[in-house]
Amino acid sequence: MAQTPQAASVPDRAAAAPARVAVIGAGAIGGYVAALARWAGLDVTLCVRSPLRDLAVESGGEVRAAAVRIVTDPARVTPVDWVLLTTKAQDTASAEGWLRRLCGPETVVAVLQNGIDQEERVVPLVPRGTAVLPTVVYISAERIAPGRVRHHVASELHVPEGPLADRFAALLAGTGLRVHPVPDFTTAVWRKLFTNLAANPLTALLQQRIGVFADPEMAALSRDLLREAAAVARAEGADIGEADIARTLELYAHAPPDGGSSMLYDRLAGRPLEHEYLTGAVVRAAERHGIETPLNRMLLVLLRAVDRDLRAGRQE
Structure with a gap:
């Protein structure tokens, strides 16, 4: 499968402030994605219910720490550029407090969950007009302990093609997460x-x-x-x-x-x-x-x- 070409308009992160990203959920997917985004230089906040000492990911036999900001109280966050919602689908409603605090007029919420009808699950929980990007996740990872994730194989995210897909691909360029815009998202x-x-x-x-x-x-x-x-x-x-x-x-x-x-x-x-x-x-x-x-x-x-x-x- 071909990788998404690098967009010519991707900002130079050395010259501009890094994008602010909040990841809701510190399970296998949330921990892995948060770590990759932080290692690529993004400003990452990990939003969790229970306190974590730190975050580390094991992949290919190597364990590497990720210096993300870890927050347990929605009152301590402000709007960000991107929210990556990685809770299990059954826990979506419990993220409403985070979503209300993290979403501003320009925020995009990417839903990294299993199942169908992702957008329908999230739209009632965010401020009216917030952009929501459903995402198909191809990542095999396992949470082996609080703040510890083992990555097995694959790092792909499939999204409906369009302007939001292009922005998402630009955001994650250089993270190792491959974003694939697809024309038929239902399939x-x-x-x-x-x-x-x-x-x-x-x-x-x-x-x-x-x-x-x-x-x-x-x-x-x-x-x-x-x-x-x-x-x-x-x-x-x-x-x-x-x-x-x-x-x-x-x-x-x-x-x-x-x-x-x-x-x-x-x-x-x-x-x-x-x-x-x-x-x-x-x-x-x-x-x-x-x-x-x-x-x-x-x-x-x-x-x-x-x-x-x-x-x-x-x-x-």
């Missing part, structure tokens, strides 16, 4: 959802890592899950077919066997799951179109049961 967001639809639920339910998909029966189950979802995606206007199913299964087959999924990491850490924004999104869209999805519906029932148990455990 792009469903293709990313595909990468999660079998891997996330099955690894979380089984509490096993990606190597489980080497089992031919698991691969066959994944194929059937994805075929159900493909019919729903097409009804939603996405150009999804057998080639996408084959591509996803190939991705599973060649992923590092000790890698995991965000939903697996959440279950292992005792955190609530994001099933409603992955499997749940497919089942709800299927209902709108009168499409039967028995396998995905079964997974959703099981995931809801696991999630109830996790939430009950957090309240004890």
Whole structure:
């Protein structure tokens, strides 16, 4: 896949003040993105619920610290140029206090979350007129401890093509995060959802890592899950077919066997799951179109049961 060309209008950061970026959420994606942005010279504030001593990222066997500003109180922040919202989809509403304080007239909010309907989730939480950029995230990373992130593979962000995409690519030029503007974002967001639809639920339910998909029966189950979802995606206007199913299964087959999924990491850490924004999104869209999805519906029932148990455990 070709990289986005460097825009001729990218400002010289040595001659101009660095862009002010706030990253909401210090999970795997938030920590990784915040670190890369800081190492590239951007002015980065990491917005978190619980205090962190510092931030460090492990990648390629090397551990490197990132000197970001860490803030736990929305009252201590002011509007910035860019907000990168990296919380889990189920935690979006909890970021409203941060979003209201960080967004000014020129602020752009980039939503780096799984699932579809990102813009619809965020628009009610920001000041009227705030620009919101939905983003498909291709980053395999794992939060191994508070303020500690392990990057496994990939550093790509896909966004709807247009002026905001060009500005986002310019912002992140030199960070190592590759921004790809795409003309058909509906298809792009469903293709990313595909990468999660079998891997996330099955690894979380089984509490096993990606190597489980080497089992031919698991691969066959994944194929059937994805075929159900493909019919729903097409009804939603996405150009999804057998080639996408084959591509996803190939991705599973060649992923590092000790890698995991965000939903697996959440279950292992005792955190609530994001099933409603992955499997749940497919089942709800299927209902709108009168499409039967028995396998995905079964997974959703099981995931809801696991999630109830996790939430009950957090309240004890």
